[in-house]
Amino acid sequence: MNGLITNIQRFSVHDGPGIRTTVFFKGCPLSCLWCQNPEAMSSRPEVIFHSEQCIACKTCLRICPKKCMAWEGIISFKSDNCDQCGICINNCPVNALRWSSEEISAREVLNEVMKDRVYYDISGGGITLSGGEPLQQSDFCHDLLKKSKKEKLHTALDTSGYAPFKTFELIMPLVDLFLFDIKLIDPQLHERYTGLSNVPILDNLFRLCQEGKKIIVRIPLIPGFTDSKKNLSGIESFVKQCSTGIKIERIPYNPLMKNKYHLLGRVNMMD
Amino acid sequence: MKTTNNCNIKVPDILIQRITEDTERYIEWLKKSDTVIDSNLLLAGPFQSPEYSVWPRPHDNFHYPLGMKKLLNLGFSGIKSKAWKNASNFHGNERLYLRLIHRVYAVIIHIIESYAMAAKEKRLSDIHMVCRSLSRRAPSTFHEACQLYWFATVFRIGTSTIGRIDQHLYPFYRKDLKSGLITEAEGRKLVAELLYRFEMRGGGRGDTLQNITLSGRNAAGKDKTNELTYMILELMLGNQYIEPKINVRLHKKSPGKLLDMISRFQLTGTGLCTVFNDDTIVEGLKKYRRPEKISDDYCADGCSEIILDGYGETSFRYIDCVKAVEHTLFGGKENVPGKKSMQYYASTQDFVDINPPVSEGKKTESFLSMKTFEDFYRAYLSQLKYQIDAMLSAPYNSNENPMRLFTAATMPGVIEKALNPYSNKACWHTYGLFIGSLGTAANSIAAIKLLVYERKLIKKEVLLEALKDNFEKNSLVRRLCLDAPKFGNDDNYVDAIAIDIARRFALWVKKHKDRTGRPILSGLYNHLFHHTAYYVGATPDGRKNGDPVGEHISPTPGTALKGPTSIINSVSKIRTAEHIFGSTLHLNIPLVSLKGTPDPEAILKHLTLAFMINGGCVININILDAEQLIEAQKHPEKYHDLVVRVWGFSYYFVGLSREMQDHVIARSQSE
Numbered sequence: 008m009n010g011l012i013t014n015i016q017r018f019s020v021h022d023g024p025g026i027r028t029t030v031f032f033k034g035c036p037l038s039c040l041w042c043q044n045p046e047a048m049s050s051r052p053e054v055i056f057h058s059e060q061c062i063a064c065k066t067c068l069r070i071c072p073k074k075c076m077a078w079e080g081i082i083s084f085k086s087d088n089c090d091q092c093g094i095c096i097n098n099c100p101v102n103a104l105r106w107s108s109e110e111i112s113a114r115e116v117l118n119e120v121m122k123d124r125v126y127y128d129i130s131g132g133g134i135t136l137s138g139g140e141p142l143q144q145s146d147f148c149h150d151l152l153k154k155s156k157k158e159k160l161h162t163a164l165d166t167s168g169y170a171p172f173k174t175f176e177l178i179m180p181l182v183d184l185f186l187f188d189i190k191l192i193d194p195q196l197h198e199r200y201t202g203l204s205n206v207p208i209l210d211n212l213f214r215l216c217q218e219g220k221k222i223i224v225r226i227p228l229i230p231g232f233t234d235s236k237k238n239l240s241g242i243e244s245f246v247k248q249c250s251t252g253i254k255i256e257r258i259p260y261n262p263l264m265k266n267k268y269h270l271l272g273r274v275n276m277m278d
Numbered sequence: 279m280k281t282t283n284n285c286n287i288k289v290p291d292i293l294i295q296r297i298t299e300d301t302e303r304y305i306e307w308l309k310k311s312d313t314v315i316d317s318n319l320l321l322a323g324p325f326q327s328p329e330y331s332v333w334p335r336p337h338d339n340f341h342y343p344l345g346m347k348k349l350l351n352l353g354f355s356g357i358k359s360k361a362w363k364n365a366s367n368f369h370g371n372e373r374l375y376l377r378l379i380h381r382v383y384a385v386i387i388h389i390i391e392s393y394a395m396a397a398k399e400k401r402l403s404d405i406h407m408v409c410r411s412l413s414r415r416a417p418s419t420f421h422e423a424c425q426l427y428w429f430a431t432v433f434r435i436g437t438s439t440i441g442r443i444d445q446h447l448y449p450f451y452r453k454d455l456k457s458g459l460i461t462e463a464e465g466r467k468l469v470a471e472l473l474y475r476f477e478m479r480g481g482g483r484g485d486t487l488q489n490i491t492l493s494g495r496n497a498a499g500k501d502k503t504n505e506l507t508y509m510i511l512e513l514m515l516g517n518q519y520i521e522p523k524i525n526v527r528l529h530k531k532s533p534g535k536l537l538d539m540i541s542r543f544q545l546t547g548t549g550l551c552t553v554f555n556d557d558t559i560v561e562g563l564k565k566y567r568r569p570e571k572i573s574d575d576y577c578a579d580g581c582s583e584i585i586l587d588g589y590g591e592t593s594f595r596y597i598d599c600v601k602a603v604e605h606t607l608f609g610g611k612e613n614v615p616g617k618k619s620m621q622y623y624a625s626t627q628d629f630v631d632i633n634p635p636v637s638e639g640k641k642t643e644s645f646l647s648m649k650t651f652e653d654f655y656r657a658y659l660s661q662l663k664y665q666i667d668a669m670l671s672a673p674y675n676s677n678e679n680p681m682r683l684f685t686a687a688t689m690p691g692v693i694e695k696a697l698n699p700y701s702n703k704a705c706w707h708t709y710g711l712f713i714g715s716l717g718t719a720a721n722s723i724a725a726i727k728l729l730v731y732e733r734k735l736i737k738k739e740v741l742l743e744a745l746k747d748n749f750e751k752n753s754l755v756r757r758l759c760l761d762a763p764k765f766g767n768d769d770n771y772v773d774a775i776a777i778d779i780a781r782r783f784a785l786w787v788k789k790h791k792d793r794t795g796r797p798i799l800s801g802l803y804n805h806l807f808h809h810t811a812y813y814v815g816a817t818p819d820g821r822k823n824g825d826p827v828g829e830h831i832s833p834t835p836g837t838a839l840k841g842p843t844s845i846i847n848s849v850s851k852i853r854t855a856e857h858i859f860g861s862t863l864h865l866n867i868p869l870v871s872l873k874g875t876p877d878p879e880a881i882l883k884h885l886t887l888a889f890m891i892n893g894g895c896v897i898n899i900n901i902l903d904a905e906q907l908i909e910a911q912k913h914p915e916k917y918h919d920l921v922v923r924v925w926g927f928s929y930y931f932v933g934l935s936r937e938m939q940d941h942v943i944a945r946s947q948s949e
Contacts, residue, residue, distance in 0.1 A: 018841030020875045026843065026884055060761075062753040101757040122768055123843045125891060130884035259874060 010147030013047045013108045013139065015119050018126075023163035023184055025132025028120045032138035032148070033108040036169045038202040039190065041229045041260070045267050045275075046107040047139035053091055053107045055270045056084035060103035067095040067104060075272065086272035107271070113151040121158060133161030135186070142170035145177065152181035165225075168208035175211060185222040187212055190233050192241035200232060209245065216250040224255045289698050294371045297683065301378050304682055305385050308433065313389075313396045315405060320471050321425050322393050322405050325478035327432045341487075341579055342681065343441045345588040345688030349430055350423055350446060353416030354390065358383035361693045372696035379687045386433055386684070387413050420460055423450040424468045428475055433684060437479070439489040440522055441577045441587040444506040451506055462505075469506065470513050473522065480521035491577035491587070493536060494527030495556050497570040501531045511539045520550070520930070525578035528890060529556035541882040544899040545872075552862070552898045554578065555890045562858035567796050572706055581805050582830070582860035582896045583710060589690060590705030594859070596806065597665045599779060600715035600827055601814050603722045605639030605665075606658045612639070613745055613815035614823060620813040640664035646738050651731040658723065662779070663786055670711060670790040670798060709792040710859035713783050714804020716852075717765035717828030720776035721819035721837065725762035728771070729818075745816045748823050760820030766833025768844035773851050784856035801859030802831045802852070808938050826941045830862040835944040842867055842885055850892035861895040869903040907931060907943045 011033040019029040034050030035042075042048055046055065058081065067076045073088040076095070084104075096104045120134050127133050134155050141148045141164060148164075155162050164178070165186040189208065191197040197205035215222060224246050228234045239257075246253050268275040289297075314324040352360065358380055365376035394409035408425045417423040424447065431440075447469075454460045480486045492510060493503045514524055526540055543551035563573035572589050579585035585592040601620060604613050612619045621638065640661050648654045686692050686699040699705060729736045736744075736755055749756040763772040780802060787800040804810060807829040815823045821834065828834040831849050838845050842865055854861040865885070872878040882899055889897045900922070910917035914932035922931045922942050931939065 016841075018843045018871075020872065020881055026881060060757065062757050064754065100754060102761055122847060125888050126843050126884060129887050129891070130880065 008147055008150055009110045009112050010116070010144050010151070011050070011052070011108045011110055012116065013044070015116060017119075017123055019135060022135040022137060022165055022186060023133070024161070025130030026123065026126040027132040027135050027163070028123055029135040029137050029165075030116055030120070030141075030151070032136065032141040032144055034143045035138055035140040035167065036143060036203060037140070037167050040200050041227070041232065043227070044137075044139065045271055045273065050143070051091060052110075053271060054084075054086070054089055054093065054096060055105055055107045056082075056272060057103045057105070057270065058082065058084075060101055062101055062103075064100060066098050066100065070098055071095050084272040089272070113147060113154050116151055117154050117158065120155070120160070124158075127160060131161065133163065133183070135163040135165055137165035137186075140167050140169060142166055142174045142178070145170070145174045149178050149181070152178055156181050168211050169203060170211070172211055172214055175215060179215075179218060179220060183221065185215060185220055186225055187215070187222050188225050188227065189242050189246075190227060190229075192238055192245060196238075212246070213249050216253065222250075222253050224253055225258050226255065227258045227260065229260050289371045289375045289696065291371065293698070294374060297375070298378065301382060301683055304435070304684070305382065307435065308382075308385055308389065311389065311432070313392055315393065315396055315400060315402065317400060317402055320404070320421070320468055321428050321475070322397065322409060323425075323428050323432050323475075325432075325475055326481065327435065341438070341585065341593055342591040342685060343439045343577070343579075343585060343587055344430055344434065344685055345690070346427070346430065346441055346443075346446045347588050348688050348690075350417060350426060350450075353412065353426065354383055354386050354429075355412075355414055356416050357687050357693060358387060361687065364693060364696065368696050375683075376693065376696050379683045379693060382683045383687065386429075389433075390429065417450065420447070420450040420454040420465060421468060423447055424472055427472060431476075431479070435682065437486045437488050439487055439491075439577060439579045439585060439587075440476070441489075441491060442494065442575065443490045443522075444492050444504055444510060445494075445502060448504045448506050452504075466509055466513070469509050473510065473513055473517075473519065476522040477517075477519040486521060487580045488522040489525055489578045489580065490522045491525045491527060491554070493532065494574070495529045495531065495560065496574050499529075499531065501529070501533065503533055503536050507536065508539065511536075511543070514550070515539070515542060515546070523552075523578075524550050525552045525554060527554045527556045527559075527577075528886070529560075530890075537883050537886070538879065540886065541879040544882045544886075545879055545901055552578065552582065552896060553886055553890075554584075554896050555894055557890065558855045558893055558895050559584065559858045562855050566799060566858075568706060582803060582862040582898075583708070583712075583801060584858065584860060585708055586706045588688070590707045592708040592710075594710045594712055594801070595669050596712040596714065596804070597662075597669055598714045598804065598806075598810055598814070599662060599719040599783075600722060600810070600817060602639070602662045602665060603658060603719050603817060604815055606642060606654070606661045607645045607742065607745065607818075609644055610639040610641040610661070612813075614813055618812060618823070623809060623813045645742060648738075651727045654726060654731070655723065659779075659782060662783070666711065666783070666786050667790075670787070707792060707794060708799060708859070710799035710801050711787050711790075712801045712803040712805070712860070714802075714807060714830065715810055715814075715827040716776050716780060716802050716831055717837075718817060718819060718821065718834045719779065720765045720772050721762070721821075721828075721834060722817045723775050724764075724772035725759050725818040725820070727775075728762050729758055741818060745818065748816045749820070756820050758820075759818055762819065764819065764833065764837035764839075765828070766838030766845045766848045767840050768847040773848050776848075777851050777853075780852045780857065784853075799859035800857050802854065802857045802861040803859075804830055808935075808941050811937070811941065826944050829864055832862075832864045832866075835941070841871070843888070846885065846889050846892065846894070850889070850894060853893070854895035855893055858895060863889065863894060863897045864900060865889075865897060866900045866902050869901050869906075872901070902942070904943060907939070911939050911943070 012030060013033050014031040016029045019027045022029050031047055033047050035048050038048060061082050063082060068078055073090060075085055075089045077083050096106060136148060152162055161183050162181060163184040163186055164182045167188050190201060194204050194206055226233060226242055243255060246255055315322045361376045361379040365373045390409050390413040394406050394413060397406035397409060408422050411422055412426055417426045451465055476488050480488055492507045495501055540551055559576060560573050572586055575587045576584045577587040579592045583592055583594055616622060642657050642661055648657060681699050689699045689705055691697040692699050730738060730741060735758055740755060744752040744755040763769045765772050765776050784800050788797045790798045792798050807827055810827050812824055826835045831852060833845055845865060849863050875881060886897060910920050910931050917932055920931040
């Protein structure tokens with residue numbers, strides 16, 4: 008069975024212990040205003056445009072049926088009308104236009120991951136599943152975790168927490184560490200900025216804690232949205248209620264992602 | 279195999295004549311030195327020798343460490359008396375040779391006596407006692423050993439590698455500590471002063487060859503880390519010296535504490551600490567018929583080439599495998615005009631690193647007539663082999679300048695048997711050939727294989743035209759070339775080419791023998807990479823003339839896109855155990871990629887360990903902040919203290935040439 012993957016990032020040192028490889032799944036139920044991986048939001052492959060690779064041959068300009076490409080001294084891409092037909096990708100001579108994701112099997116993913124085995128063994132690292140929301144591709148996620156465990160890899164799952172609890176139950180025995188994101192404690196604010204209520208998320212966290220799983224709660228610090236004292240202390244006291252031994256990490260906002268919106272021909276709502 | 283006169287065991291007439299003349303000049307030079315004693319310091323002697331320069335000409339062969347172990351063991355007086363005593367066993371030139379050594383050491387002892395007197399006048403009883411003792415006998419205390427270390431350093435013209443300082447001095451330190459003669463704090467003060475003196479002697483000159491090599495294992499595999507190893511590293515971490523340059527020999531059983539200190543060094547970003555993998559190098563040296571006892575004493579010489587501490591010199595030559603790609607594509611000719619060419623560059627150099635057969639290349643068939651990739655690759659290999667053979671069969675005369683007797687006397691067999699220090703009976707020379715820019719050459723060949731022969735996307739004549747034109751007009755060709763597989767991304771398509779070139783290179787070099795009849799060593803190293811960038815024209819990997827080439831076995835700056843683990847994996851596929859003369863990975867990690875990680879030191883330690891487990895040879899981890907470097911280039915006045923690794927040495931960034939600064943910036947952005 009195949010999964011939709013946006014990237015396999017080796018030498019990943021921010022998502023769990025040691026030196027790891029992070030596999031980014033495509034598709035996410037939430038649509039956070041500040042999303043750091045916008046290319047992983049949608050569950051469908053999308054056209055991305057790497058303008059630094061463009062040689063301005065104007066092929067795409069001529070052939071795009073939806074007129075998404077414009078000539079302003081350089082080629083620019085606006086995705087509003089794009090129906091992801093892929094004609095431009097097939098005709099770009101230099102790979103400046105490409106799909107934002109690849110459909111590959113768990114075995115293929117693992118082949119890439121296993122290239123860094125020696126680093127995991129030395130550093131206590133392993134594989135991290137991130138995204139997007141890995142649990143949205145639950146079968147593929149399960150398959151990849153199962154295969155990883157067969158190779159005796161340490162597994163971490165970076166999740167938004169938004170999934171049916173039975174999906175959690177399915178993969179739980181295969182996950183050594185949950186990196187559980189909580190953005191906002193106020194359900195209304197959560198719905199306003201991410202599109203969905205946080206009730207199932209908090210509920211899942213509570214139930215996972217009951218199972219005694221190893222969890223790190225991560226709060227992305229988005230200036231003006233999640234970094235208020237009220238929100239942070241609210242999350243912290245909720246986590247304490249769930250279980251006392253849970254570590255909370257605050258993740259600084261990464262302004263690098265602005266460029267990713269540009270690649271997708273989209274406007275970043277944060278601007 | 280050609281041998282020149284002065285390779286004979288005995289000292290020939292022509293040599294003795296030059297030695298006699300030179301010795302007179304040397305003694306004049308010695309006598310010029312003032313008696314410098316500072317009452318605030320523990321050791322006597324000036325920071326720098328009179329008329330000091332890093333590369334004095336005519337120089338004492340600077341790729342020759344002093345036999346410090348022997349010197350500490352016998353003392354100046356021991357060498358003097360031994361030379362005198364043994365002289366009577368010989369006749370003619372040999373006797374004259376030993377008597378000249380005696381004369382040199384007598385002058386040195388006289389100078390030390392005058393130090394003792396001057397100290398007495400200044401009522402500095404410690405320095406007085408130490409100098410008096412050194413003028414009469416071998417050092418017996420740690421203080422005396424440190425003083426001898428310094429005198430020996432400044433009595434030599436020019437600089438050289440310092441060698442295994444922690445091993446040289448440890449017996450004295452341990453004895454004094456045990457007997458209660460000194461405390462740990464007193465010992466530390468002496469070591470601190472010695473290091474301070476090396477820093478002052480270097481005087482911020484950059485490439486001074488003042489390398490120290492710490493730790494390491496012995497023949498039985500036992501770790502030789504001692505208290506001085508840690509003390510030196512702690513002191514070097516504590517102050518912002520760029521000298522002496524630190525090299526550490528690690529192996530399977532190196533203590534964790536040592537590894538931790540090294541990663542702390544790496545994190546400072548100065549690149550001051552180069553790691554040598556004993557498990558690869560000591561084992562490798564055995565294959566080159568070096569006895570175990572001697573191999574165990576290898577140390578870093580200047581850049582990353584190795585030398586046998588106290589047993590002989592190192593010398594090397596260099597060819598470039600990316601230039602050979604250019605030669606193959608252009609029928610043996612260069613693709614850079616006039617003053618930019620390698621031939622012109624070679625003609626401006628007064629050393630033999632690049633000689634005409636190599637810069638001219640072999641006249642080969644036209645690229646246009648090479649029908650298959652195999653045709654092309656065969657032509658490339660024959661080009662490379664031609665250059666290796668041309669370089670290694672050219673007469674070898676790095677020892678035109680006779681070794682000064684002060685240095686020679688510390689070599690094995692010289693004062694005992696009146697042996698010529700350049701002879702194979704006396705010394706264990708390390709002679710090697712370096713090949714540079716392996717990654718860039720592999721990238722270029724991979725691009726030709728994929729784009730010209732397999733996918734047929736670029737016609738041969740179009741590629742040649744684009745290369746001649748430095749990709750100015752044809753951006754499509756350049757884009758395709760840039761997108762071809764690149765070394766350093768753990769991609770077998772291109773890594774396999776690098777492996778094959780390296781393997782053949784080792785085999786071809788090994789077939790050549792040095793003047794002592796032992797196989798010549800090979801190394802994957804390029805000490806001229808910043809020049810190579812300019813005298814190699816545009817390459818089929820999409821690199822323009824002037825853009826950096828990959829240093830040593832590192833990827834071409836800007837082309838390794840998957841991070842350090844992929845780089846180490848690519849490099850590990852090359853059997854560097856066959857290239858122990860020095861195959862260095864410069865691993866540049868942008869500071870930003872480590873920000874926010876709980877334990878960046880542990881990450882660096884684990885990368886080093888993985889490199890060693892994979893059988894790597896030499897690694898230098900450099901943490902660079904590209905933005906800071908660009909700022910420093912714009913506002914040098916604000917960044918006087920910013921130190922970066924260059925090749926064999928670390929140096930102040932603002933003091934580098936613009937070309938070198940650009941190279942360092944490019945590599946900081948690369949991974």
